Amino acid sequence: MARWVVGLVIALASIYGNAHADCADVSNVTGWSYVDNHTIILYQYSKPIALLKVPWCYIYSTSQIRLLKTYMCSWDKILVDGNVCDVNELKRL
Numbered sequence: 019m020a021r022w023v024v025g026l027v028i029a030l031a032s033i034y035g036n037a038h039a040d041c042a043d044v045s046n047v048t049g050w051s052y053v054d055n056h057t058i059i060l061y062q063y064s065k066p067i068a069l070l071k072v073p074w075c076y077i078y079s080t081s082q083i084r085l086l087k088t089y090m091c092s093w094d095k096i097l098v099d100g101n102v103c104d105v106n107e108l109k110r111l
Contacts, residue, residue, distance in 0.1 A: 042068040042110045045088035052079040059111070060085075066111045072096065075103035 042060075049061045053069070055076050060068045068090070075098045077083070084097035092108045 040107075040109050041089060041091035042108060043088065044068060044085050044090050047085060050083055052077065052081075058083065068111060069107075069109045070096070070105050071107035072098065072103045073106050075101055 044060055044067070046062045047060045047067070048063050050058045051061065053059060055078070056073050057069065057071050058077055059066050060070065070090075077098055081099050082097075086095055086097065090096075090105065090108055092105060094105050094108070095102050096105055097103070
């Protein structure tokens, strides 16, 4: 029984350890660029500041993107063409 519990604790620690959220200050975002149907890069003037992945919503080069917070982390939400979408990955650049 003890081995099973230790194994479960190690498995959960590795899952949650890899799922840490990267966060970024997006209060000064001036634009974004299209990478693919689920990925965009946010810019502050010409400097890329964050990469966002939105796997459950489609993003097009003509999409309207609206950030709902000034400080974002993975699993926060954005609006894509009026639809609420979960950001499952945010990486500061």
